[in-house]
Amino acid sequence: MSAPRFSLPVADRATVRRAALELVRTDRRAFASALVLNCLAAGAGIVGPWLLGRIVDDVRGGTSVTHVDRAALVILCCAVAQLLLLRWARLVGHRFGERVAARVRDRFVDRALGLPASVVDRAGPGDLTNRGTNDVAAVASALRDAGPDVFVSAAQVVFLAGAVVVVEPVLGLVSLCCLAGIPVAVRWYLRRARAAYLAQGEADSHLAEQLAATASGARTVEAFRLQEQRIEACERGIRHSYRARMRTLSLRSVLFPSVDFSYALPVAAVLLVGGTLHAHGGVSLGAIVTCALYLRQLSGPLDTILFWVEQLQSSGASFARVEGIGGLAGAPPRAPACEEAVPCGDAIRLRSVHYAYEGGGDVVLGVDLTVRAGERLAVVGPSGAGKTTLSKLLAAIDAPRTGTVDVGGVPVTALAPEQLRRHIVLVTQEHHVFLGSVRDNLRIAAPEADDAQLSAALAAVGADDWADALPQGLDTELGAGALHLEGPQAQQLALARVVLADPHTVVLDEATALLDPTTARHTERALAAVLHGRTVIAVAHRLHTAHDADRVAVMEDGRLTELGPHAELVEADGAYAALWRSWHGTPT
Numbered sequence: 001m002s003a004p005r006f007s008l009p010v011a012d013r014a015t016v017r018r019a020a021l022e023l024v025r026t027d028r029r030a031f032a033s034a035l036v037l038n039c040l041a042a043g044a045g046i047v048g049p050w051l052l053g054r055i056v057d058d059v060r061g062g063t064s065v066t067h068v069d070r071a072a073l074v075i076l077c078c079a080v081a082q083l084l085l086l087r088w089a090r091l092v093g094h095r096f097g098e099r100v101a102a103r104v105r106d107r108f109v110d111r112a113l114g115l116p117a118s119v120v121d122r123a124g125p126g127d128l129t130n131r132g133t134n135d136v137a138a139v140a141s142a143l144r145d146a147g148p149d150v151f152v153s154a155a156q157v158v159f160l161a162g163a164v165v166v167v168e169p170v171l172g173l174v175s176l177c178c179l180a181g182i183p184v185a186v187r188w189y190l191r192r193a194r195a196a197y198l199a200q201g202e203a204d205s206h207l208a209e210q211l212a213a214t215a216s217g218a219r220t221v222e223a224f225r226l227q228e229q230r231i232e233a234c235e236r237g238i239r240h241s242y243r244a245r246m247r248t249l250s251l252r253s254v255l256f257p258s259v260d261f262s263y264a265l266p267v268a269a270v271l272l273v274g275g276t277l278h279a280h281g282g283v284s285l286g287a288i289v290t291c292a293l294y295l296r297q298l299s300g301p302l303d304t305i306l307f308w309v310e311q312l313q314s315s316g317a318s319f320a321r322v323e324g325i326g327g328l329a330g331a332p333p334r335a336p337a338c339e340e341a342v343p344c345g346d347a348i349r350l351r352s353v354h355y356a357y358e359g360g361g362d363v364v365l366g367v368d369l370t371v372r373a374g375e376r377l378a379v380v381g382p383s384g385a386g387k388t389t390l391s392k393l394l395a396a397i398d399a400p401r402t403g404t405v406d407v408g409g410v411p412v413t414a415l416a417p418e419q420l421r422r423h424i425v426l427v428t429q430e431h432h433v434f435l436g437s438v439r440d441n442l443r444i445a446a447p448e449a450d451d452a453q454l455s456a457a458l459a460a461v462g463a464d465d466w467a468d469a470l471p472q473g474l475d476t477e478l479g480a481g482a483l484h485l486e487g488p489q490a491q492q493l494a495l496a497r498v499v500l501a502d503p504h505t506v507v508l509d510e511a512t513a514l515l516d517p518t519t520a521r522h523t524e525r526a527l528a529a530v531l532h533g534r535t536v537i538a539v540a541h542r543l544h545t546a547h548d549a550d551r552v553a554v555m556e557d558g559r560l561t562e563l564g565p566h567a568e569l570v571e572a573d574g575a576y577a578a579l580w581r582s583w584h585g586t587p588t
């Protein structure tokens, strides 16, 4: 059954603004220093043109060469001071940006790791990967570069515009009127940009999803000759992403030319109006030169600000996507982790457990069940009955919507990870090999284990033959670009982790369901060693597992409908008896 398409949420403007302010607040001293240094640099920058205007007027008034030389020396000193202050401001700004970017990355990783497994399942890896790489990088680069650049430029614009007004108020007024076109163009752009950039981000994520699905399912694609369909799906994604990018490009192609025109205009207006006023003796030539020079200087910082206004739309959309997962982290009602909570006994008890996936109705309804220590319980039922969901609730991968899943009287979701894995471990078909050595892969389950314990765990699951033959023993690197473990070896590694974790209860979900008979036999032998002496709750796809279990739990439409030993349930002639007969091929 396929669940409806689900996307990770996007934070609204207010949340993004709050998050950005909080980031600035955490490093406010660096932020304030960068601001002050930039203002000083901008102050030093306006002295030059002002002195140049004075020189023009003084020369016209017949001043001495020494006076001009002295003024030129001051201009030089101011230029050097501006250069040094700018460099210093940039250094402080970049350091601030890097620290803030690191915080954004850390927070994203924490939140992504804290996401409920069901949400990650439904969202797929593409969206999360895109947010964790492209979006975080865009936010980080904006925080690192935009802050310093915008500080410098904004300070320069304020000082330069102010200086024009102070030098010659009439010319200042004329230039401010000419500059008014810029806010109009920017407003027009901002109204449309956020939606366009969010659409672009979503299109990119969708494309990443398609590419990831094609790459990870390469063998299936090959086996079923699905190349054409996959190429078509990826091309659709590329076309969608292209259209979204063209939309943002068209917005930029209106913004930049109109703004370019708007800041060429004041210089022309000042020269025109200033020239006319000068002809009538209203304004000195020096004032016109000074104002024109200030206005020419405006184009640089204004360009930078507009570049960042544009960039901040795309990185703002990225920030909204990065912050979006904040609303989800820890979303299921998990019990608060409690370090002192020590389970008293190994019995597992489910009381009135209800569970629903994000945005859907209950798929587990009012399940009550007690599993005794050392018991072997098989969970059976038709596809979609809720067996896998129940196994995830037992292993605290998801938390019930209402009701409780306890081990020894303590909710499983209240146990710290290291405590939980000493009690309950879920074993599925998915046997991930992490990048790192064999030792790293095993110590995930028992960080304190020494080499002898690691080797003993490998031997317990029958992995000692290939493990002993590894070129660097436990130091052998595994994963992409290093040694590749075949399926059964990866399974053994995963089972050796269970041996090391040494939980009293193992929940098995499809651990051997889809394996070929030889591999399944291999795994079952290893499993037998792992399960010896533990409580076992097995989602049983082959009913012989149910036959051999102490009790069988039958799930139908999310409810626990039958519970008892195999023989009793067959005798009762209910749902289980029907399943058993159909599995055996006995006519009903």
Ligand SMILES: Nc1ncnc2c1ncn2[C@@H]1O[C@H](COP(=O)(O)OP(=O)(O)OP(=O)(O)O)[C@@H](O)[C@H]1O
Pocket: 001, 002, 003, 118, 121, 122, 357, 358, 360, 363, 381, 382, 383, 384, 385, 386, 387, 388, 389, 390
């Ligand atoms: N990640 C998910 N998001 C939304 N709905 C889900 C998700 N996983 C399962 N479901 C739905 O929950 C219900 C129970 O599914 P579950 O996988 O627990 O059943 P199951 O008995 O294990 O089935 P099967 O034997 O086919 O694995 C189904 O209706 C399924 O569509």
